[in-house]
Amino acid sequence: MRSRTANRVGIVIRRAVMPAGDVILTLLTPQGKVKGIARGGARGALMSRLNLFQHLAVQLYQTPNNDLATIQQATLEGALPRLSEPERYPLAHLLAELADALFQEGEHSEQAFELFAAALRGVAFQPDPEWVALVMSYKLLAFAGFVTRAERCARCGAADPTGLDALSGHVVCRACSNLPRLPDELLGFLRSVARTSVRGLMEVPLPREVRPAAWRALERFVTAQVGDVRSWRSLVSTQLPATA
Amino acid sequence: MRSRTANRVGIVIRRAVMPAGDVILTLLTPQGKVKGIARGGARGALMSRLNLFQHLAVQLYQTPNNDLATIQQATLEGALPRLSEPERYPLAHLLAELADALFQEGEHSEQAFELFAAALRGVAFQPDPEWVALVMSYKLLAFAGFVTRAERCARCGAADPTGLDALSGHVVCRACSNLPRLPDELLGFLRSVARTSVRGLMEVPLPREVRPAAWRALERFVTAQVGDVRSWRSLVSTQLPATA
Amino acid sequence: MKYPPSLVALIRELSRLPGVGPKSAQRLAFHLFEQPREDTERLASAIMSAKRDLHTCPKCFNITDREFCDVCTDPARDQELICVVEEPGDLIAIERSGEYRGLYHVLHGAISPMNGVGPDKLMIKPLLPRVAAGMEVILATSTTVEGEATSLYLQRLLEPLGATVSRIAYGLPVGGALEYADEVTLGRALTGRQRLTR
Amino acid sequence: MKYPPSLVALIRELSRLPGVGPKSAQRLAFHLFEQPREDTERLASAIMSAKRDLHTCPKCFNITDREFCDVCTDPARDQELICVVEEPGDLIAIERSGEYRGLYHVLHGAISPMNGVGPDKLMIKPLLPRVAAGMEVILATSTTVEGEATSLYLQRLLEPLGATVSRIAYGLPVGGALEYADEVTLGRALTGRQRLTR
Amino acid sequence: MKYPPSLVALIRELSRLPGVGPKSAQRLAFHLFEQPREDTERLASAIMSAKRDLHTCPKCFNITDREFCDVCTDPARDQELICVVEEPGDLIAIERSGEYRGLYHVLHGAISPMNGVGPDKLMIKPLLPRVAAGMEVILATSTTVEGEATSLYLQRLLEPLGATVSRIAYGLPVGGALEYADEVTLGRALTGRQRLTR
Amino acid sequence: MKYPPSLVALIRELSRLPGVGPKSAQRLAFHLFEQPREDTERLASAIMSAKRDLHTCPKCFNITDREFCDVCTDPARDQELICVVEEPGDLIAIERSGEYRGLYHVLHGAISPMNGVGPDKLMIKPLLPRVAAGMEVILATSTTVEGEATSLYLQRLLEPLGATVSRIAYGLPVGGALEYADEVTLGRALTGRQRLTR
Numbered sequence A, B: 001m002r003s004r005t006a007n008r009v010g011i012v013i014r015r016a017v018m019p020a021g022d023v024i025l026t027l028l029t030p031q032g033k034v035k036g037i038a039r040g041g042a043r044g045a046l047m048s049r050l051n052l053f054q055h056l057a058v059q060l061y062q063t064p065n066n067d068l069a070t071i072q073q074a075t076l077e078g079a080l081p082r083l084s085e086p087e088r089y090p091l092a093h094l095l096a097e098l099a100d101a102l103f104q105e106g107e108h109s110e111q112a113f114e115l116f117a118a119a120l121r122g123v124a125f126q127p128d129p130e131w132v133a134l135v136m137s138y139k140l141l142a143f144a145g146f147v148t149r150a151e152r153c154a155r156c157g158a159a160d161p162t163g164l165d166a167l168s169g170h171v172v173c174r175a176c177s178n179l180p181r182l183p184d185e186l187l188g189f190l191r192s193v194a195r196t197s198v199r200g201l202m203e204v205p206l207p208r209e210v211r212p213a214a215w216r217a218l219e220r221f222v223t224a225q226v227g228d229v230r231s232w233r234s235l236v237s238t239q240l241p242a243t244a
Numbered sequence C, D, E, F: 001m002k003y004p005p006s007l008v009a010l011i012r013e014l015s016r017l018p019g020v021g022p023k024s025a026q027r028l029a030f031h032l033f034e035q036p037r038e039d040t041e042r043l044a045s046a047i048m049s050a051k052r053d054l055h056t057c058p059k060c061f062n063i064t065d066r067e068f069c070d071v072c073t074d075p076a077r078d079q080e081l082i083c084v085v086e087e088p089g090d091l092i093a094i095e096r097s098g099e100y101r102g103l104y105h106v107l108h109g110a111i112s113p114m115n116g117v118g119p120d121k122l123m124i125k126p127l128l129p130r131v132a133a134g135m136e137v138i139l140a141t142s143t144t145v146e147g148e149a150t151s152l153y154l155q156r157l158l159e160p161l162g163a164t165v166s167r168i169a170y171g172l173p174v175g176g177a178l179e180y181a182d183e184v185t186l187g188r189a190l191t192g193r194q195r196l197t198r
């Protein structure tokens, strides 16, 4: 066979426009993360389809001399326009950036894709998108094998640890950390998040006043275990005071 | 030099969309009529520029194996949106079709281009576009060497001919034609049109009631001397009774 | 080498299809040759059945295999709203957008005198009795010079009937950067700007 | 063969330019080599002068070589109308359309948290004191997800100031056939249709 | 709107053709709908006749409607020269070049283990009895990895039979500039250079 | 709006570069404006240094910054083999292929009377004294009509000098299918076929 094309259906988690008008997309698909370039995509017929957070079917053409596949056709399977709203937009970025960091190219996983798709849908439509993003971030991390240790001190093994370990992002006992005690609701959440269903977690949202601590715990854990994620910085500044 | 590109500035006088979305354009330019194909032009970035009656600067690429040059870039120099109005639109078509029939590819003529451009501008902006079209049609014909013989009978040479010759479109004497006598104003116009300036002709428009006869005379002359022009048929039907 | 006549005939017929050049026609012919007989028979009979079964709806001139088309016979459609398009393919594109719940009228072309297409060649006359005062007619012809001329022509005909006449919006396509938009479109996008309200 | 170091350096610097790949950089380098000395000197000094003379206007953040830019100092411009764009190139595209006679505000980007661009990285704060009740602000950011998010963010900030906030129109580009438009754009073009009035 | 079933069937069958995407299939279907009945009948029957009349030549595996193909039965052809190609389309491309007067052998593919195509799936076995000492066999398979592998495989089989085995030339296409050739092709074009003699 | 003069000058100079249209020139200018001063200074001075330091090798007319170029001064190069190319870029393309170890001669063009380029405008005269009996000269001009004419012209001049004259091979590019090759190239690939030997 002379054909080198493959069809993939996935969600755009990264989009970069090159100066000549080419668009480089990263998609999360059930067959893993794929990257491709749409030549002239910023001005041509595919323009409207090649956008962040859109669910696309694409035809990829892999030439023997290029590592980056060419995106030849794209049809829109679904868009989530509400993700542009100020209180949802930075949360969608965070989830996409997390997915990009957690899943590798060629790593086949329908479950990972479904989890991420559900997360984006939740952020787009649920009345409390912040809680969706917190829960789904932990779920995506757990799926990729990153679970916050919170049952026992991550350093000495003592029961009922209560403070964050600045280095690892896990929870440690008072003897092993001098950071302040985490709120009880947050400790409960961290201990149960990996084994409770998404539906179960959605029913008992953390109170608003505890959420900043939850975000800080997540940020520390991700930075220590996964690496730098740029969306944190905008989490506060993008959301207007009135709506956050 | 390895370059096979040429830059041309001209007005689109014909446009055809091929089923695969390619657009074939004919432009009248000061360097003569040129034809080119814009690949994917019906959907791509050039779409808005490749339209009928638009004044364009294009880059043409001529490959040795293809007769039809490729249009690679196009910038809009000017559009005449008013030409879409019902009382102007069929007149613009007539002028474009006449220009297409009268001027050949590679026939260099700045004057022909200027005359045609002035004709389109006049139809677009003058309060009496019908008169502009009549005058400029005769001017374009005269420029290309087609002048209605009206001073003397085109058949026998007798003075003061008064009727149309169905075969040639010229004016003949009563002895040589059995068609009815042309209105005096029209005879005067036909006798003077080739040597009077456009400005002079515009100042003394033919009365409305004489115009149908003028159109018939023009149609007969063009059909006999130049060939079939399709726009005639729509000249009546397109213009709404209320505005014609 | 002489080609077998039935191969020549097949290539000739295939190359009559729009967008199929002589090279692709040859490639398609060889492809058909390599397919199992059932598959080629299915294609040939699909072509014949479509031709036999399909005609234009006498009301809106959409393509249908019944007396009236699916849109015209759907009571849930807004009967006070007619969207005028050039071709059946445009109707399908609009249906696919999922944003429209009214009726259609297919003109089967746009006015183009130099191609011999005057208003009388289009399905304009049957549109007029469908339009009544209080209805809205959306002119969704192309944004080419020909489509715009057709739209202006229809506007003049329809306004005296007391209908609201509207034109599909000109503007930036979704997903576009201003930098890549042409000046004319950009100008229309600015003058046609929409007031935002909470 | 080793390339001469100054040729290598030239190719390297040229290939840093956006849209210039290694092959084009090499071609450009050879081209410059074949030009007369005056021409290459003129290019080099144009690069240096531009860098030395140009800065952003402190009011609208357009590029200028004076204290304030040409638009901000033009008294004939409508002072009650501000068009917000992402990049200086967008401003120029709008100017070229000839359809706009108001002022501008250049954000120098769009909100994109995953690229580390929050609202604080853009010229949003200096926009607020420019906006007063009764004015109109046109949000002409891109129609991408990023541009739309930036537009929604600005809308929330500006509405409490009593200004009319409008968004550049979504729709069909001029010269387009419906058939080639994507469904999303087509949907927006229908819902955003404009009423025609004589 | 539900599409009429015979329209759906036609679009589905058309979109099975190679190089015809769903959008082109729809466009083709509308085109067929607008043609006169005779034209569509002629297409449908051309498809059926081709399928009924054509088969592969038992000697060279070219497509034919007779017992043996036109090339095999032409006594003017050089019987000592066989050109081996992958597909019937390649044979036609060579015929069109007008530079060849020998026989052919069509393999109907190239070796590609990854796609399950081993030598046994190709028309290799029937080639061997056609080759005798003193003849020349030109291996004109593609210059892809698969075509090159097939060529090497055939070379090993054919050389013991005493035939001269040659390979179609690698090099620059006619009309090309060196600058735009890839390095590998350029290297082959240099090592394969031809001595010029008056 | 009037553009700042130094921006206009920069855009004008950039748009003189080959392959840079007015839109890309504008984009490049904005890009340079946004870079740190050190980067633009490095580009400007790379342009000036290249122009100052580089000249053509007096022996082979390759580009160099020394008295003679790197190829001419490399004793490991085969001194009995000269490859004649049109442009310095062709020389580099061949070097990159890694298949060649001889010397070069750069003509700086091809014969094209229509563009006023006769043999006297090219570096043909200095080639003759470099060629002696027993040497090989490879004519690696383009495969265009102009390159082929230049090659034939050189062949007539060089053969009387007793050198072996050869021409770079015409044929299929590596990685190609026959089906996509043009007929002329295919014909040349067949007539230029190479005998395979174990």
Ligand SMILES: [Zn+2]
Binding pocket: A153, A154, A155, A156, A157, A158, A172, A173, A174, A175, A176
């Ligand atoms: Zn501990």
Ligand SMILES: [Zn+2]
Binding pocket: B153, B154, B155, B156, B157, B158, B172, B173, B174, B175, B176
């Ligand atoms: Zn007479």
Ligand SMILES: [Zn+2]
Binding pocket: C057, C058, C059, C060, C061, C062, C068, C069, C070, C071, C072, C073
């Ligand atoms: Zn209907």
Ligand SMILES: [Zn+2]
Binding pocket: D057, D058, D059, D060, D061, D062, D068, D069, D070, D071, D072, D073
């Ligand atoms: Zn300013």
Ligand SMILES: [Zn+2]
Binding pocket: E057, E058, E059, E060, E061, E062, E068, E069, E070, E071, E072, E073
């Ligand atoms: Zn045979």
Ligand SMILES: [Zn+2]
Binding pocket: F057, F058, F059, F060, F061, F062, F068, F069, F070, F071, F072, F073
């Ligand atoms: Zn040298």
